[in-house]
Amino acid sequence: MEASKKAGTSIKVGELFERMPFTRRHLFVGIVLFIVSVIEAWENMLIIFLSSSIAADFHLTPVQEGSLIGSIYLGMIPGAYMWAILADKLGRRRSLMYSLLSFSVVSLVTPFSVSFAMMYTVRFIAGLALGGVMVSGYPYFEEMLPVKQRGKGIVYLSAGWPLGTLLALGAAGLFLEGDGLMAGWRGAIILSSLVGFWAFMIMKIPESPYWLAGKGRQEEARASIEYLSEGKIKLEPGQTVWVEAAEKESYFNIFRRRFLKLTSLQTVVNFAFAFGYWGLYTWLPTLLEQKGLSMSQSLVFITLSTLCQVPSYMVAAWLTGKFGRKKVMITFVALAVLSGFGFAYSANMVQMYVCNFALAFFSLGAWGVWNAWFGEIYPTSVRVSGYSFGAGAQRWANTLAPSIIGMVIGLGWAFNATVSFIQVFMVITLCLIAFIPEMEGKILE
DSSP: OOHHHHTTTEEEHHHHHHSOOOOHHHHHHHHHHHHHHHHHHHHHHHHHHHHHHHHHHHTOOHHHHHHHHHHHHHHHHHHHHHHHHHHHHHOHHHHHHHHHHHHHHHHTTGGGOOSHHHHHHHHHHHHHHHHHHHHHHHHHHHTTSOHHHHHHHHHHHHTHHHHHHHHHHHHHHHHHHOOSTTOSHHHHHHHHHHHGGGGGGGGGSOOOHHHHHHTTOHHHHHHHHHHHTTTOSOOOTTOEEEOOOOSSOOGGGGGSHHHHHHHHHHHHHHHHHHHHHHHHHTSHHHHHHHTTOOHHHHHHHHHHHHHHHHHHHHHHHHHHHHHOHHHHHHHHHHHHHHHHHHHHTOSSHHHHHHHHHHHHHHHHHHHHHHHHHTTTSSOGGGHHHHHHHHHHHHHHHHHHHHHHHHHHHHTTOOHHHHHHHHHHHHHHHHHHGGGSOOOTTOOOO
């Protein structure tokens, strides 16, 4: 939109959200998207808890079992890039809905797999479908929240991860120990696939007014703003809303000179941060076994660690609204690093528990802040593109970390050496986040 058209009769969408009150409509949108976040975590984690049972049924080698776990994450890499383009074309709401729905349909094929090759292919395609949930959910919610509540809201949304993980643990335990037709890993996957039909609830919330304004759909943008504000934000007749437009619509705008440094920084942060988290938690049962814990003791340990993650989001949400993204994340990552090295060199079981619980608390609190932060740093025209590229880097880490950590364990590295190696990636994260621009209290472009 030309500057002359912006003056007088036009107003920036972000300025409206700066004075928009938080309403019950925002809460409803948040509940719908929070459950989507829970489902995403459930679907990501369930295969890990079922993998031993699947491996036994299909007589898989450890390498095949590991690659099966990684298949959905490998599919989410091209899925992230594909759905980012669709989210800019179709809108945040439709891409999120289509992604979750298509995942559910594909995932339902999994229990009927007759070979490892078939199951791997199905899980890869399921990951391709799920990529849209990963890249659309957080930017969509950010574009629906008032400026003052945006950071808190996204951190609360991130709390769906530990809840989804706990539900996946519960579903795996319930079905693997149960009897009857639906017992076993097949029943657990059927249930998790059906949960994805929550996608139809997404139809009940409006499209992002930022995206609508960017596409020139003025009436729909006005209606979305009025819906979210419960009529408290009223535009004058003929008044239009606008967002910063890209010179040319293209996914590759995030690599142009204006965004290249930002894209490079956030991509490395996403890879290193995900490697530091995923590299540890995918091999935690094995690492705990090296410290003398049985498999059942390890699962209890992991469950308690996951429970420590829930209050971390609450604390991080409160702090980020008070002190901003950068200060809170630097503090949480620094404390996660100290806890991680403490876990690596713990002298007894008490120290090991305390340090790991602290690591779970600070690392997941930092993730909540990061989910809010790196979805805000790009303007609307490239927000999902930038977010998807960073999310793709996370999935590369999810795919590579289990293999790399498995290799160093296979080389005979001791517990403390392996955990310390993983913590190096957290140190890299700590060093780079200082260069990301603060977004607390700023309107979205």
